[in-house]
Amino acid sequence: MAVEVPAAAQVPGTHRPEASRRTILLMFVGLMSAMLLASLNTTVMSTALPTIVGELHGTNLMSWVITAYILASTIVMPVYGKLGDQFGRKPLLLIAISIFTVASIIGALAPNMLTLIIARALQGAGAGGLMVLSQASIADVVPARDRGRYAGIMGGVFAVASVAGPLLGGWLTEGPGWRWTLWVNLPLGVLALVAVAACLHPPKIARSKPTIDILGMAVLALATSGIVLIASWGGSTYAWTSPTIIGLVLGTILAWVLAVVVESRAAEPILPLQLFRKRNFNLTTTAGLIAGIGMFGAISYMPTYLQMALGISSTNAGLLMVPMMGTMVASSVASGRFVSRSGRYKALPIAGSLMISLSLFLMSQITLSTPTWMICVCLGILGGGLGASIQIMILTVQNTFPYNLVGTATAANNYFRQIGASLGAALVGSIFASRLADLLVGRIPADATAAGDGAKSLTPAAVHHLPESVQEPIVNAYNEALMPVFLFVSPLSIVGAILLCFVIEKPLATTVTDDAPVTSTADQSGIVRQPS
Numbered sequence: 001m002a003v004e005v006p007a008a009a010q011v012p013g014t015h016r017p018e019a020s021r022r023t024i025l026l027m028f029v030g031l032m033s034a035m036l037l038a039s040l041n042t043t044v045m046s047t048a049l050p051t052i053v054g055e056l057h058g059t060n061l062m063s064w065v066i067t068a069y070i071l072a073s074t075i076v077m078p079v080y081g082k083l084g085d086q087f088g089r090k091p092l093l094l095i096a097i098s099i100f101t102v103a104s105i106i107g108a109l110a111p112n113m114l115t116l117i118i119a120r121a122l123q124g125a126g127a128g129g130l131m132v133l134s135q136a137s138i139a140d141v142v143p144a145r146d147r148g149r150y151a152g153i154m155g156g157v158f159a160v161a162s163v164a165g166p167l168l169g170g171w172l173t174e175g176p177g178w179r180w181t182l183w184v185n186l187p188l189g190v191l192a193l194v195a196v197a198a199c200l201h202p203p204k205i206a207r208s209k210p211t212i213d214i215l216g217m218a219v220l221a222l223a224t225s226g227i228v229l230i231a232s233w234g235g236s237t238y239a240w241t242s243p244t245i246i247g248l249v250l251g252t253i254l255a256w257v258l259a260v261v262v263e264s265r266a267a268e269p270i271l272p273l274q275l276f277r278k279r280n281f282n283l284t285t286t287a288g289l290i291a292g293i294g295m296f297g298a299i300s301y302m303p304t305y306l307q308m309a310l311g312i313s314s315t316n317a318g319l320l321m322v323p324m325m326g327t328m329v330a331s332s333v334a335s336g337r338f339v340s341r342s343g344r345y346k347a348l349p350i351a352g353s354l355m356i357s358l359s360l361f362l363m364s365q366i367t368l369s370t371p372t373w374m375i376c377v378c379l380g381i382l383g384g385g386l387g388a389s390i391q392i393m394i395l396t397v398q399n400t401f402p403y404n405l406v407g408t409a410t411a412a413n414n415y416f417r418q419i420g421a422s423l424g425a426a427l428v429g430s431i432f433a434s435r436l437a438d439l440l441v442g443r444i445p446a447d448a449t450a451a452g453d454g455a456k457s458l459t460p461a462a463v464h465h466l467p468e469s470v471q472e473p474i475v476n477a478y479n480e481a482l483m484p485v486f487l488f489v490s491p492l493s494i495v496g497a498i499l500l501c502f503v504i505e506k507p508l509a510t511t512v513t514d515d516a517p518v519t520s521t522a523d524q525s526g527i528v529r530q531p532s
Contacts, residue, residue: 030195031134038127043165048178058113071228072124074418075221080129081411082270086210089137096129101189108182136407140202144399145508152336155391159328167318216270219259226252231422235430280400284393287496292420294356297428323376324383331387346505348392355385357493364487436481
């Protein structure tokens with residue numbers, strides 16, 4: 001006979017006293033340091049790349065400095081999530097921080113591009129764990145009802161890193177040198193290690209001997225690699241119709257079919273198919289993927305547009321992104337506090353998705369005569385929408401599953417949002433590049449750009465050194481090519497808002513629940529079966 005216990009309820013005999021406020025705050029500093037490490041290093045090297053390739057002589061490998069990091073971090077997200085549920089998050093988090101810190105040292109000492117790319121891949125292997133385990137570790141000591149305020153601050157950290165990364169990278173590159181974009185990780189890494197080791201005390205629960213899904217890891221890595229490489233290479237390194245991209249698409253489809261077959265038969269799957277039996281998981285994960293498309297579609301191209309349209313430096317263009325960062329921080333923190341006080345959370349991501357859609361629509365109306373303050377308002381609305389939605393959707397996912405699946409579910413949600421981010425940047429970039437190439441035909445002399453490379457050589461600095469008669473049509477073409485793309489993306493966020501209307505607003509748990517046997521699994525109705 002089996003006794004049915006609601007997933008969010010307290011299991012008799014398994015409740016542990018909540019951690020003291022001081023312990024939680026100290027632990028939270030460590031977790032924020034870990035998340036800051038991972039978030040900053042997604043973008044910090046973007047402004048340093050020209051200097052790096054000049055010093056290490058690797059122009060042909062330049063894109064891999066970013067791609068290797070994104071690819072590795074995306075691949076390991078579901079792995080860390082599952083292993084954290086099986087073995088406990090604290091040891092894995094310490095391992096992830098250590099890998100990231102050691103990889104930063106290797107990269108800072110890199111004598112050539114190959115070594116730097118390997119170091120960046122290792123950084124990504126640690127960063128995927130930092131992102132997922134930082135968010136899931138809060139669930140180890142803070143009940144869902146109180147978790148909103150902490151999730152809001154974590155969202156603020158991510159917002160700061162998204163804008164501060166390129167600024168910090170540029171400042172360090174122009175100052176002590178690009179290698180300090182890696183050396184700066186050491187003090188943060190040590191702080192995170194000490195705080196996690198000393199202050200993170202997850203609940204002790206009975207665990208059966210776990211089975212590691214090696215085959216699932218391998219197949220999922222192939223499927224993930226295909227998506228990230230298609231997003232990174234399509235329309236830029238290779239044409240969308242090239243044999244390389246077509247082959248990647250077919251191989252990726254095959255890998256995903258194989259992944260479904262393997263995971264459906266695995267004893268302890270890395271990406272359990274039972275996650276997809278939950279309405280709230282499907283709805284919030286799809287909406288999160290859509291939010292990733294909008295966010296990174298804008299972040300990837302707006303700074304360059306600002307340089308081109310306003311004739312400003314990369315540093316000043318980064319500063320104009322601060323309104324987005326500011327409203328994202330404020331919205332994330334405020335929404336988290338609201339959830340903790342009221343226990344209500346469904347309306348926030350719906351409103352956030354509508355704000356994202358509105359901001360993308362307004363951005364599509366920007367012209368060269370649009371005042372700078374109006375552009376900042378558009379970016380501010382985008383930041384407000386992202387802050388009100390992303391972390392709350394993660395909280396919704398965590399509240400949907402029992403404790404022994406929190407890490408796996410959190411990782412899956414982050415994983416699909418990361419895929420959305422990659423696809424968003426690729427989608428916007430591909431449409432923009434195609435439109436720009438068409439618009440430039442006949443507008444400028446053939447010798448107006450360096451070496452006749454056309455749009456590929458149209459950097460902001462190069463354009464603003466051209467004669468005004470040549471410069472003006474190029475900048476106009478840039479505006480006409482990029483801004484309408486946001487109009488195409490805007491309806492996606494409306495779709496996300498509609499999906500979120502069907503989320504079931506389950507009461508947030510008020511205790512940290514330790515589900516006894518890790519071998520127990522939640523059935524389709526969200527019930528954990530405990531032997532009586």
